[in-house]
Amino acid sequence: MKRRPRRSVPALLSAVVLLGLCVLVAVSAIQRLLGERAWISYDTVAATLHDLRWTDVATAVAGGVLALAGVVLLLAAILPGAATVLPLAGRFDSGVARGGYRTTLRTAAAGVDGVAAARVKLGRRRVKVCVDTARTRPDGLADAVRAAVADRLDRIGPATHPAVAVRVRAPRRTT
Template sequence: MKRRPSRAVPATVTALILLATALVVAVVAIQMLLQEPAWVNYSTLAGYVHGLRWTDTAVAAAGGVVAVLGLLLVSAAVVPGAPTVLPMQGTPNSGASSRGLRSTLRAAASTVDGVSGATVALKGRRVKVRVNTRRTRPEGLVDAVRAVVTGRLDQIAPSAQPAVSVRVHSPRSAS
């Protein structure tokens, strides 16, 4: 079970752009049918567009913008996002949310003596832990945090055991 995030944001933006365009076209069409002054003067717009050539800069710029937007939307649809539910060992339908896993590992890292704060990032098959300490000499802290986080991962039992990397940030020497 590797649930991926939905593509709601690109779909919503595309839908809103299409809705706004359709709304403007509908309002202008109704204004033209009622013989009222339109928001967009059709004859002026048509005259401008008919005067353009394929070699004009405006046509190339508009084509480039549309091509870039299209590529962005296709890449948002094709490139998989970070999983929101990570599979666990055991039954095939068991999983843990990545947010819950991060908070559990952060809490485990914070229990180590000398750690004043911790942040955890899940990057592919790696767990990156960054701990802050007030110690000026943090010898042994990396190994202690790695052991605690690895132990917690063993308890959770993800289907693929990630590698754990730990970085310690401490203040400079107080001398």
């Protein structure tokens, strides 16, 4: 079970831009039908578009921008995002939410003696843990954090066991 995120941000942006253009066209058409002065003059738009050539810089820039937007939307639709539910090992189709997974690993790292704060970054094959300590000599702290996080990973039982990378940030030595 690997649930993927919804692509709501690209869809929302596309919908808002298209809605804005549709509203603009509809308001201009209604104003033209009612005989009022339109926000956007149809005659001006038609004359400007008629005067454009395929070799003009404005046409090339507009085409490039639209092509880039299309490629970005296509890639957002095709490429998989980070899984929102990570699969667990076992017979049953079970999983753990990405946020809960990160929180429990951060709690395991922060529970090690000498750790003041911990941050966890989940990758596809690796878990990166960055811990802050007040110790001026953090010897062995990285190994203790790695062991605590590895133990927590063993208890969770993910389908793919990630490697654990630990970075310790300590204050500068005064000696």
